[in-house]
Amino acid sequence: MEESNVIIHILAGGPAEAIPDLQAYKQRDVIWAAADRGVFRLLKQGIVPEAAFGDYDSVTEEELNWMKEQTSELHIVPKEKDQTDLELALNWAIKERPKLIRIFGATGGRLDHALANIQMLIKGLNSNIDIHLIDYKNKISLKNPGIYEVQQEQDFPYLSFLPVTDIVTGINLNGFKYPLINKTLHWGSTLCVSNELNEEKGTFSFETGILMVVRSTD
Template sequence: DGGTRHALDLRLTPSIVIGDLDSLTFNLQPLTDLGTKFIQHPRNKDETDLELALNHAIELGYREIIIVAALGGRLDQTLGNLSLLTDSRLSTFDIRLDDGVEQTFFCRARSEVEGRRGDLVSLIPWGGEVRGVRTEGLRWQLSDEVLLPHKTRGISNEMTGEVANIQIQSGLLLIVHRRLITNH
């Protein structure tokens, strides 16, 4: 439900708001009048609001999901949000966390990063080693490499063009794409 404020700040009307609604301290009637559906859960629950929303998206059959406003604030929430994306039910989904500057997602076999020359791309092994890592379109190419969770070898690579391709043979690889910010 916390994403509701972010949607409204962007002048977007949410179709569905899911959660305990604890972060919504304003009158919800205008949103209801615009067609927003509220699915309220108890405040004392075993899931975060994002987990409930992902479960609902799975039930509705969505395959492409972009989650905004889930990368900052509290470290425990951020790590929990990342961990949610490792759910095996999401293994064939295109699901990304995006705050406008950084985009974060998991690679299970092949992934593509779209950006600009100079954007940073970090490859972080998640939950164990990642084998057979191959990259194209990055300054420091990897070819059939092993990335270990206790090493930082995959941090802060740079895109050499508008597309970078990452491929792995085994493991789970967290990709963090930090967009180059320029002032015009």
């Protein structure tokens, strides 16, 4: 199968103050989607989503009518359902088989929603698609065992590695201010919180478990 070059961006309905500047993420080969109030915010920025999911209980009737005028891609779903609006949008995105999915507007509000949205990153591991959850201070992803190269990023200089499974074994950090060799990380440990790259590039690797990688600003 030919590798996809498509990137899908999804804007959820979280607080506006936690959303980064979306104009910085406008690029070629990007498909935009949105969930609930994220649809309204995306349209207000002049970006028409190719898919939009929600019960739209966070917008007024006037705003909903305006949204209907702007796009024919509104999927209106029942308020009582087994999946959140964002999960519906993410499932649609995964079926499109992109090389990368970025999710915005998924943190900064209710903690239960934020935690559920972070947990949904597991769908990327299950489908072999890179998924990043990004807000104005953080970029979060999950990794299966392997060797990964990371580069310095001015916007996200700090890196933390958190266990998702009970135990993550064989962790190595090379090119970091605080290097590690063959360490084991247990659930609840803060050993790998707030590290930095010493060089332009570095690598991290681990042998078993699932690792959450969090890149953060100051």
